[in-house]
Amino acid sequence: MTPIIEAKGVQAGYGTGMVLHGVDFAVAPGQAVGLMGRNGMGKTTMLRTILGLVPLRGGQVLMDGEDVSREAPFRRVRRGIAVVPEGRGIFASLTVPENLRLAARPGVDGQRLWTEERVLDTFPRLKERLGNRGDQLSGGEQQMLSIGRALMTNPRLLILDEATEGLAPLIRDDIWRVIAAIRETGIATVVVDKTVAAILSLVDRSIVLVKGGVVFDGAPAALRADEELMHRCLGV
Numbered sequence: 001m002t003p004i005i006e007a008k009g010v011q012a013g014y015g016t017g018m019v020l021h022g023v024d025f026a027v028a029p030g031q032a033v034g035l036m037g038r039n040g041m042g043k044t045t046m047l048r049t050i051l052g053l054v055p056l057r058g059g060q061v062l063m064d065g066e067d068v069s070r071e072a073p074f075r076r077v078r079r080g081i082a083v084v085p086e087g088r089g090i091f092a093s094l095t096v097p098e099n100l101r102l103a104a105r106p107g108v109d110g111q112r113l114w115t116e117e118r119v120l121d122t123f124p125r126l127k128e129r130l131g132n133r134g135d136q137l138s139g140g141e142q143q144m145l146s147i148g149r150a151l152m153t154n155p156r157l158l159i160l161d162e163a164t165e166g167l168a169p170l171i172r173d174d175i176w177r178v179i180a181a182i183r184e185t186g187i188a189t190v191v192v193d194k195t196v197a198a199i200l201s202l203v204d205r206s207i208v209l210v211k212g213g214v215v216f217d218g219a220p221a222a223l224r225a226d227e228e229l230m231h232r233c234l235g236v
């Protein structure tokens with residue numbers, strides 16, 4: 001199956017500093033991939049490079065087998081990718097439904113499977129906050145709204161960068177449950193998170209970055225079995 005996204009030998013960085021030193025990375029349709037690694041190893045830079053937000057200095061980024069290395073970020077996203085960025089990026093002055101409606105668009109297949117109603121059914125907490133503005137929501141609710149907004153674009157691939165960071169354990173569990181449910185609907189996911197156990201129980205494939213290079217790419221069970229790697233590269 002042609003991957004939705006494929007990175008081949010990707011090199012990227014900021015200013016004169018290189019962060020990614022030839023990273024290979026692929027996400028097949030419907031696949032859940034965990035992008036893992038300690039702080040500062042290049043996970044966010046990898047996501048941003050795939051989206052065209054950090055310039056590519058070497059290698060290639062393909063989407064559905066097509067080279068998009070020179071394509072603008074908005075065009076790449078229009079291929080059916082939704083991003084839940086670190087920091088959530090919701091509109092503080094808009095209400096919950098306004099935030100959702102602003103993002104609404106059909107998927108690349110023209111379908112609108114994710115409607116405002118379906119998103120609100122998925123996140124009952126948001127249903128209780130319809131009149132609230134973005135800045136009147138708790139951190140967990142903001143995160144749910146950010147995910148809900150991404151779903152309103154009817155994506156084929158959902159990218160979640162640190163979706164559970166800074167949230168209380170019960171809210172985190174809620175978010176993980178929803179991510180698993182989204183996955184079940186056939187949407188491919190790329191998850192970056194520090195909660196190693198939660199990621200490994202969710203994904204089909206884990207990729208571990210150390211200093212901008214891939215040190216592991218395979219099944220979560222194989223990663224779990226490698227205690228030395230888990231300890232050295234993930235700190236668990």
Ligand SMILES: Nc1ncnc2c1ncn2[C@@H]1O[C@H](COP(=O)(O)OP(=O)(O)OP(=O)(O)O)[C@@H](O)[C@H]1O
Binds near residue numbers: 038041045046
């Ligand atoms: N805008 C930027 N300008 C310069 N350097 C940056 C910038 N963003 C990140 N870096 C550097 O690039 C390296 C990789 O950062 P990146 O955010 O990709 O790591 P990460 O694995 O996502 O870590 P974290 O979990 O801490 O976000 C780090 O050394 C970081 O300091």
